[in-house]
Each structure stands twice: as C-alpha cells, then as structure tokens.
Amino acid sequence: MTPRPHTLAVRIRDRLRLLIVEQGLRPGDKLPSENELMNLFDAGRTSIREAFKLLEQEGVIQARHGDGRYLTAQPSLDRPLTRLEGVTEMLASRGFTADDTVLDVASVEPDRHQREVLRLAPGETIVRLERLRRHRDDALLYSIDLFPRRLVRLPLDEVDWSGSLFQLLTEHGHTIAYAVTQVRAVTLDSVQAERIGGAEAGGAWLLLIQTHHDSAGRPLLFSQDYHRGTDFSFHLVRRRD
Structure with a gap:
C-alpha cells in the first residue's frame, strides 16, 4: 500500500531533523537542495517540498526566494505536545547548542508518591538526577528526573549523565514508549x-510533569521539566468526539 503524501512528508521531515543534527548544521546554515534530498531520500519533489513546509511552519527553517532554505537564526522552541522526545533530542533538532550541567545525581529513598508512581517494591531506591540546560549563558530548562536504581546498575560516578537519558535507559534495556x-x-x-542561577524569581515557566512507560505499561521514569516560558511553547490538536 502506497503511503499517503502527508504521511510520507512527515517521515521526510523527521529524517531532515536527523540530518540537521548529523551534519552539525547551525542557525543560519543552508540546507541541502531539493534535488540533493530527492536523491538522498529517494523521494519526489512534492514530498520534499511538503516536508520543508512542515519545518517552516514549526519555525525550524526559512525559505529565501531563489536561494533555498536555511536554519532560522533564532530557532523556535514550539513543539507538538503529542510528540514524545527527550530534552537532548528536542534542543538538537532546533539547532540549539546547549550546555548541560549536572547539578546533582544521587541514589535516594523515594517518598510515598514517588514509590506509587514508579510502582516500586518495598526497599527499592531511586536515582534522582537534577540538571540545567543553558544556551548562551541563558537558563533554558531545569529538570529533575527520577527512576528506579535497578534500571542502571553501574556505579553512578561511572555514568555520563550529561547526555540523553532516554538513550541511556535504552542502552540498559529499558526503552520508553509513551508518557x-x-x-x-x-x-x-x-x-x-x-x-538555577541567573534565573529571575517570579518568572514564567512551563512545567511538564511526566510519567514515562515502556511498551508493556511499566513506569520507567518520573520527570519534572521546567521550560522557560519566553522560549518554549507547546501545541496540540484537539478533536470533538
């Protein structure tokens, strides 16, 4: 069955996001041409243009008449709320080079709420990971992540906590499917x-409280992500029953 054009365009859009990250493109850099992408993705011109249009609508790229498409100089951090992605992947897909500072990581005893959310057995401990992402010295995102200690059995000081937590859990055999x-x-x-340091008290932030599960419905991660309101927005489509 041939996929519908808009479905193919979404797939190409996602491949373009990955290409941007893999090639290390920065804000203001030019994207490959339509012809180059047609050959690279083995896709038609219409699908390539539809994918470009999606990225333009999301604020990732801008078209310059007669001169191709470029990554926006100030990438928008407007995200579809229905799209589940880690913070590391989200920032990279928008062309942001973020400094990831680990404020604290420790094995701790969970409180009652955390034990219930993560469905912990009696006596189980959790890892509490506190991080801050900055872009050009501005605090963008402050996060607190909690997950069962048994999911990552390495000594905490032997783990690189500055990268993607989704990827780390996957490498240890625990893949997040939904939240x-x-x-x-x-x-x-x-x-x-x-x-956080340098953040103004009373400033507007968007807090995403999430419980992440694997495909079998087992909770793997409980997170609280504070997104600076002047830089982040989230959108979703709501339908009538």
Missing part, C-alpha cells in the same frame, strides 16, 4: 531561582 503528561504554568520561587 502521561501534565502541563502547568508556574513561577520560580527564590530557592529554585538561586538553584
């Missing part, structure tokens, strides 16, 4: 602002 997400508009209190 249940709650979105809140919040402001930082003085303690949080001081923890």
